[in-house]
Amino acid sequence: MAFMIAQRAFLKLYLIKMVEDRRGYGYQMLDDLKAEFKPLGYTPPQSEIYRALHELVQEGILFRTKKLKGNDPSVDFQEIVLYHFTSDGKEKAALYRKQIKTDLDRCLGILHKAEHDNFGYTS
Amino acid sequence: MAFMIAQRAFLKLYLIKMVEDRRGYGYQMLDDLKAEFKPLGYTPPQSEIYRALHELVQEGILFRTKKLKGNDPSVDFQEIVLYHFTSDGKEKAALYRKQIKTDLDRCLGILHKAEHDNFGYTS
DNA sequence: TCATGAACACACTGTTCATTT
DNA sequence: AAATGAACAGTGTGTTCATGA
Numbered sequence: 001m002a003f004m005i006a007q008r009a010f011l012k013l014y015l016i017k018m019v020e021d022r023r024g025y026g027y028q029m030l031d032d033l034k035a036e037f038k039p040l041g042y043t044p045p046q047s048e049i050y051r052a053l054h055e056l057v058q059e060g061i062l063f064r065t066k067k068l069k070g071n072d073p074s075v076d077f078q079e080i081v082l083y084h085f086t087s088d089g090k091e092k093a094a095l096y097r098k099q100i101k102t103d104l105d106r107c108l109g110i111l112h113k114a115e116h117d118n119f120g121y122t123s
Numbered sequence: 124m125a126f127m128i129a130q131r132a133f134l135k136l137y138l139i140k141m142v143e144d145r146r147g148y149g150y151q152m153l154d155d156l157k158a159e160f161k162p163l164g165y166t167p168p169q170s171e172i173y174r175a176l177h178e179l180v181q182e183g184i185l186f187r188t189k190k191l192k193g194n195d196p197s198v199d200f201q202e203i204v205l206y207h208f209t210s211d212g213k214e215k216a217a218l219y220r221k222q223i224k225t226d227l228d229r230c231l232g233i234l235h236k237a238e239h240d241n242f243g244y245t246s
Numbered sequence: 247t248c249a250t251g252a253a254c255a256c257a258c259t260g261t262t263c264a265t266t267t
Numbered sequence: 268a269a270a271t272g273a274a275c276a277g278t279g280t281g282t283t284c285a286t287g288a
Contacts, residue, residue: 003133003165003259005234006279007126013241027249040232042126045281050251069248077288078248101242104234109163111128111231118136119224125280129258150270168260173272192267192269200267201269 004110005103011044011052013100015083016093019062025080026053053083061089061096127233128226134167134175136223138206139216142185148203149176176206184212184219 011033018029030049037044056062062083069078085093134156141152153172160167179185185206192201208216 001164002278003130004127004230008279010126010233010237013237017241025249030249037233037236040236041124041229042233046249047251047281047283048279051280054251079288080249097241104237104242106164107127108231108234108238110133110160110165111227111234113160113163114133114136114227115231118140118220119227125257131258148270153270169270170260170262170272171258174259177272202267203270 005100005107007044007048008052008055009100009103011048012056013097015049015052015056016061016097019083019085025082026050027080056083059092059096060086061092062086063089128223128230130167130171131175131178132223132226134171135179136220138172138175138179139184139220142206142208148205149173150203179206182215182219183209184215185209186212 014033015029018024018032023029023032026049030044030046033044033049053062057064063086065082065084066079067082069080137156138152141147141155146152146155149172153167153169156167156172176185180187186209188205188207189202190205192203
């Protein structure tokens with residue numbers, strides 16, 4: 001097992017949630033995540049978002065539809081890709097989330113121990 | 124900047140501390156760390172310990188001496204490598220620790236947010 | 247510029263192998 | 268088996284480039 005949780009897995013967790021909340025397409029989710037994490041000193045790179053999305057499709061959790069962004073085709077021809085859960089996608093996602101939670105807790109345990117051991121928190 | 128703290132940096136932090144405490148040589152430190160982290164589901168690999176140690180030497184923080192392990196050379200010829208701080212090693216180490224602490228806190232912030240956002244802790 | 251995707255290069259890491267005692 | 272080190276292979280990641288609307 002790897003030392004820390006992978007960025008890919010971390011992002012998938014958020015992307016699953018965002019698709020649940022119908023938060024739209026890749027670029028939008030990227031922007032949202034960038035804004036959310038900026039104060040924490042983390043800027044999710046564009047490539048990872050798309051790769052994570054592609055993997056979720058490959059794993060049969062999500063599927064894609066395409067749509068024009070604007071409502072008026074004569075004005076806006078920008079095509080965007082929307083994501084939705086497959087028939088058994090929600091179950092698969094639940095399982096995946098469970099696995100990630102385990103890994104997340106493992107990482108937190110390790111990092112907390114490091115704080116305690118090296119920078120002396122008593123609690 | 125990378126997503127999570129690197130294993131190498133994480134281990135250097137512990138190795139610096141262990142050299143401060145005169146906790147001996149590589150293999151011993153490896154064993155100690157393995158035992159310490161086993162309950163947390165992390166097993167530091169041998170290669171990373173040595174690589175981390177080599178880097179600390181390269182960076183001018185530590186230097187090496189060699190010694191026979193046993194006190195009786197007629198019985199035990201096992202040679203071990205001991206590590207010590209260079210003349211300005213402690214200062215350099217302090218600086219390094221400071222940097223790692225920043226990164227550690229950044230990682231904890233990110234992971235805590237993920238716990239909160241995805242698995243709903245209110246505190 | 248928005249939106250998606252792919253290519254490329256590289257650092258980090260895990261496993262294995264080598265060597266000596 | 269203890270101890271150190273190096274080689275090798277593979278994955279994840281960041282940057283850059285490409286494309287269309």
